[in-house]
Amino acid sequence: xxxxxxxxxxxxxxxxxxxxxxxxxxxxxxxxxxxxxxxxxxxxxxxxxxxxxxxxxxxxxxxxxxxxxxxxxxxxxxxxxxxxxxxxxxxxxxxxxxxxxxxxxxxxxxxxxxxxxxxxxxxxxxxxxxxxxxxxxxxxxxxxxxxxxxxxxxxxxxxxxxxxxxxxxxxxxxxxxxxxxxxxxxxxxxxxxxxxxxxxxxxxxxxxxxxxxxxxxxxxxxxxxxxxxxxxxxxxxxxxxxxxxxxxxxxxxxxxxxxxxxxxxxxxxxxxxxxxxxxxxxxxxxxxxxxxxxxx
Amino acid sequence: xxxxxxxxxxxxxxxxxxxxxxxxxxxxxxxxxxxxxxxxxxxxxxxxxxxxxxxxxxxxxxxxxxxxxxxxxxxxxxxxxxxxxxxxxxxxxxxxxxxxxxxxxxxxxxxxxxxxxxxxxxxxxxxxxxxxxxxxxxxxxxxxxxxxxxxxxxxxxxxxxxxxxxxxxxxxxxxxxxxxxxxxxxxxxxxxxxxxxxxxxxxxxxxxxxxxxxxxxxxxxx
Amino acid sequence: xxxxxxxxxxxxxxxxxxxxxxxxxxxxxxxxxxxxxxxxxxxxxxxxxxxxxxxxxxxxxxxxxxxxxxxxxxxxxxxxxxxxxxxxxxxxxxxxxxxxxxxxxxxxxxxxxxxxxxxxxxxxxxxxxx
Numbered sequence: 001x002x003x004x005x006x007x008x009x010x011x012x013x014x015x016x017x018x019x020x021x022x023x024x025x026x027x028x029x030x031x032x033x034x035x036x037x038x039x040x041x042x043x044x045x046x047x048x049x050x051x052x053x054x055x056x057x058x059x060x061x062x063x064x065x066x067x068x069x070x071x072x073x074x075x076x077x078x079x080x081x082x083x084x085x086x087x088x089x090x091x092x093x094x095x096x097x098x099x100x101x102x103x104x105x106x107x108x109x110x111x112x113x114x115x116x117x118x119x120x121x122x123x124x125x126x127x128x129x130x131x132x133x134x135x136x137x138x139x140x141x142x143x144x145x146x147x148x149x150x151x152x153x154x155x156x157x158x159x160x161x162x163x164x165x166x167x168x169x170x171x172x173x174x175x176x177x178x179x180x181x182x183x184x185x186x187x188x189x190x191x192x193x194x195x196x197x198x199x200x201x202x203x204x205x206x207x208x209x210x211x212x213x214x215x216x217x218x219x220x221x222x223x224x225x226x227x228x229x230x231x232x233x234x235x236x237x238x239x240x241x242x243x244x245x246x247x248x249x250x251x252x253x254x255x256x257x258x259x260x261x262x263x264x265x266x267x268x269x270x271x272x273x274x275x276x277x278x279x280x281x282x283x284x285x286x287x288x289x290x291x292x293x294x295x296x
Numbered sequence: 297x298x299x300x301x302x303x304x305x306x307x308x309x310x311x312x313x314x315x316x317x318x319x320x321x322x323x324x325x326x327x328x329x330x331x332x333x334x335x336x337x338x339x340x341x342x343x344x345x346x347x348x349x350x351x352x353x354x355x356x357x358x359x360x361x362x363x364x365x366x367x368x369x370x371x372x373x374x375x376x377x378x379x380x381x382x383x384x385x386x387x388x389x390x391x392x393x394x395x396x397x398x399x400x401x402x403x404x405x406x407x408x409x410x411x412x413x414x415x416x417x418x419x420x421x422x423x424x425x426x427x428x429x430x431x432x433x434x435x436x437x438x439x440x441x442x443x444x445x446x447x448x449x450x451x452x453x454x455x456x457x458x459x460x461x462x463x464x465x466x467x468x469x470x471x472x473x474x475x476x477x478x479x480x481x482x483x484x485x486x487x488x489x490x491x492x493x494x495x496x497x498x499x500x501x502x503x504x505x506x507x508x509x510x511x512x513x514x515x516x517x518x
Numbered sequence: 519x520x521x522x523x524x525x526x527x528x529x530x531x532x533x534x535x536x537x538x539x540x541x542x543x544x545x546x547x548x549x550x551x552x553x554x555x556x557x558x559x560x561x562x563x564x565x566x567x568x569x570x571x572x573x574x575x576x577x578x579x580x581x582x583x584x585x586x587x588x589x590x591x592x593x594x595x596x597x598x599x600x601x602x603x604x605x606x607x608x609x610x611x612x613x614x615x616x617x618x619x620x621x622x623x624x625x626x627x628x629x630x631x632x633x634x635x636x637x638x639x640x641x642x643x644x645x646x647x648x
Contacts, residue, residue, distance in 0.1 A: 077374065088366055093311065104299075175563060268626060
């Protein structure tokens, strides 16, 4: 069990009335942080719930920490810390009660670490769950998950709704988790800046399909926006990996996903500038291309 | 039993401690009220039945539906349990949460009958079947809350079971085996009484079994 | 080991390059002496709050440049480099490669040697003024 991949999903399909997940492949290796990025309704939460065994796939294979899901979910969840942005604690109880509950169920609970997290996240055990704001609910849920030192963390938009200071605290704790190369994190987020910064690999999802999945570095290295000045009326040459082309008059911009230096040589003196793209720009361009390709 | 299931049952008891206490105290006071004359008896009896029913409905609705409504279901499901264990813990926990104040209520009613000189001890048998009915009733309401997803259907379940109480009191109260002995100085445990108690036990058992079987087949939790 | 390296997301350059630059600067200035052990990849990633893969890449490229050496199972260390050693040799090669490319681009644009040198001068000036 200690050598199995934290998450392995192959050909996973799941249908709902108005939405379907198709042929999803996702692999998370130990020691890795993977970011799941997608527009609202793309299927990020569905993917995460399938990984947690809260939903059963219609087709395909889901294995988490070596356990087939959802059958073995009770076993798997011993080693998984799950936090979702819309998750709430039980309202009639205090944070301290929740801490004792979790500590009694998980032998790896680290009380000292839990105490430091209380101070980092500015929470008090005596606070009743009902009195916590949305952001505090998320921080509390993260505390309960982190203090158990689980092998796998599955987080559904953990920083949404947090102020910048809290976000920084959370990311800092997540990176502490990565000091251990046997642990792994899957987290979905809208915040592409955070994803760009701390994720080793990124998977883009749109409308129930994986659009792209790669190392963060490779994404950032292969995508470029190239500005060209051409003679009016002429079209730029076809280049491999062309995603989009915009132009007015003599100025054109090419968005490419397979950039390398030889491309510049090919385009020659027409090149006015080459810009790297932020993950957000890459994400939007990927999704736009994907949607156009799928248009009947 | 799995330590997780045990912990979850304890959690139900903890979370519903005020409802439990409220139901027990209200029922005990209502029973006490019954000792003070005819009018007090009628008021007290109605109050007693109301307390016992209301406690059950609150436990069923808040115990089951609330977790889904206030999004704390995800927190519970993130614990190392399977859907079947979750339903089992819910059933056992809420049943236990109801049983304790129910024992107080049934006990205070029984005590009232035994101690009060104005109330014939023959009523004891009726107290037994009435209490048994209310327990079985709770089982049905609880099963309904676990099986049913829409608020509308849940409301229907509650209305129907409440109607059941009135029907029970008229129908069962009119059965010769029971009606004839209400005024007796000592309780009569005849076959009618025992048959009713048995029927109540069967209803309770099937009501509790149904959600377990259904949960075992359901594959999606959320 | 206390690391006071800093990564800025506002900076246009990729994070791994920022890391490489700051490490090279510390080595060049003598702050990090030859043979000194670098923080482990994961420790530096956690301290800087960047992905492990970013630090891995920085270390890999620094090793290819000969600025650091990685010993399997032991960690990464500042290389024993001085002027004229294998490490700086590689860097000079890289510089020449870049200059050759600049010369090629310049000729495509139709710039002569004086024009190219003038452009180089303008680019260097802002650095001097700071």
